[in-house]
Amino acid sequence: MDKRMLGKSGIAAHPLGIGCWSYGGGSYWGEQAQADVENIVAAALDRGLNFFDTAAMYNDGRSEISLGRALRGRRERAVVATKVSPADCHRAAMIASLDASLSRLGMDYVDLFMIHWPLNPISVRHFTVDPALIADPPTAAEAFATLNELKKQGKIRAIGVSNFGAKQLAEALATGVRLDVNEITYNLLSRAIEREILPFCVQNGISVISSMALQQGMLTGRFTDAASVPPPQAHSRHFDYRRGGAESRHTGPGAEEEMFAAIGGIKEISAELGVSMPQLAIAWILARPGLTGALVGSRSVEELDENIEAAELRLSPEAVARLDALTAPVLQKLGYSADYYEDGENNRIW
Numbered sequence: 001m002d003k004r005m006l007g008k009s010g011i012a013a014h015p016l017g018i019g020c021w022s023y024g025g026g027s028y029w030g031e032q033a034q035a036d037v038e039n040i041v042a043a044a045l046d047r048g049l050n051f052f053d054t055a056a057m058y059n060d061g062r063s064e065i066s067l068g069r070a071l072r073g074r075r076e077r078a079v080v081a082t083k084v085s086p087a088d089c090h091r092a093a094m095i096a097s098l099d100a101s102l103s104r105l106g107m108d109y110v111d112l113f114m115i116h117w118p119l120n121p122i123s124v125r126h127f128t129v130d131p132a133l134i135a136d137p138p139t140a141a142e143a144f145a146t147l148n149e150l151k152k153q154g155k156i157r158a159i160g161v162s163n164f165g166a167k168q169l170a171e172a173l174a175t176g177v178r179l180d181v182n183e184i185t186y187n188l189l190s191r192a193i194e195r196e197i198l199p200f201c202v203q204n205g206i207s208v209i210s211s212m213a214l215q216q217g218m219l220t221g222r223f224t225d226a227a228s229v230p231p232p233q234a235h236s237r238h239f240d241y242r243r244g245g246a247e248s249r250h251t252g253p254g255a256e257e258e259m260f261a262a263i264g265g266i267k268e269i270s271a272e273l274g275v276s277m278p279q280l281a282i283a284w285i286l287a288r289p290g291l292t293g294a295l296v297g298s299r300s301v302e303e304l305d306e307n308i309e310a311a312e313l314r315l316s317p318e319a320v321a322r323l324d325a326l327t328a329p330v331l332q333k334l335g336y337s338a339d340y341y342e343d344g345e346n347n348r349i350w
Helices: 034-046 056-070 093-105 132-135 140-152 166-173 197-203 256-273 277-287 301-312 317-334
Strands: 015-020 051-053 078-082 110-115 156-162 181-184 209-210 292-297
Touching: 015 034, 015 301, 034 056, 034 181, 034 301, 078 093, 093 140, 093 317, 110 181, 132 277, 132 292, 140 156, 140 166, 156 166, 166 277, 181 197, 197 209, 256 277, 256 317, 277 301, 277 317
Parallel strands: 015 051, 015 292, 051 078, 078 110, 110 156, 156 181, 181 209, 209 292
Antiparallel strands: none
C-alpha cells in the first residue's frame, strides 16, 4: 500500500502504523518480550511499514526504550512518533520531556512530536496531582511556541496533537503553528469524529491517524457479551459505567446492546468476505475519506502479517455501506463526543 503524507510535513508514512503501547511490558497490556519487539520491528520495516507510535507515558517510558533498542541500526528507515503529557507543556517542562524521550529512544530527533491530550485542567489532572498545574495548565500559545522552537532546533520534524477536538484545533492553529497530525480514537464502534473533527482536519490539511482501531479488542471478535470483557477494557462509554468498576470515569448506561448487535453483524460480513474480523475493521478505517492511517498493535510477526493483509484489502462501496449501517445505532446511542471515557462537564475533547 502506498505511503501517505503526514499533513504538509513532507514525511511519508505507511497507512498501517505500529502501535507500541505494549512495548516494554506493563500492567495494562501485560508482558512483551524484547526479542518479540525486535522481530516485529524488523519484519515491519522489511515489509514496507515505517510508522511507529509511542509516548512518554506508555509503561513509564519503557515503550520508548524498547522501541529505540529495536530500531538501532535501522533508524533512518523509520518514522518515529512520540507524545508529551499536557501537564508537561510549559516551556521548560516540554523541553525536558522531549530530551528525556530522545534519551530513552537513543535518538537525536523524532519525526513527529504530539501533545497527548488537550491543554485543559480536566486533561492535565489525569497526568499530575500538582494542584498548581491543574489550576493553571499550560496555554496553547506557550505550548505551540515551544514546539516551534524545538522544530527549528531540529529535535522534531513535525508537530502534532492527539485527541484534540475542532475548537481545540482551531485554538492551536490561531497561534500560527502548522499542525500536521491529529491522532484520535476512530473505529467502527467509535465514530464521533465524523461530524466536526474529521471535516475540520481535512479542511485544514491535518492528517488524521486512528488510534484504537480495534477498540481495545472489541473488534477482534473474541468477546461474546459485555460480561466477558475484563474491567480494564470495559471502562469506556460503550459499557455501563458499573462494568468497568473503579476504572470507569463516566456515569452513563453505555451502548452494550447496540454494540454487540453490531459486532455480530460485523462477524457475518467478515465471514462472507473470507477475512478476519480485525482485518475487516482495519480495512474499513483505511477506506474512509480523510483518514491517513490507523494504529494497530502486533504482538507477533504472524499478527503483523495479518494486519498487513488488512491494509491491502479493498472493500466495495456496498460493504462499507453495510458496515456503516450496522454501527450507526452505536454512534446514535453514544453521540458525537469524541471523549469515550468521560462524560458531561468532564469531557476533555471540545
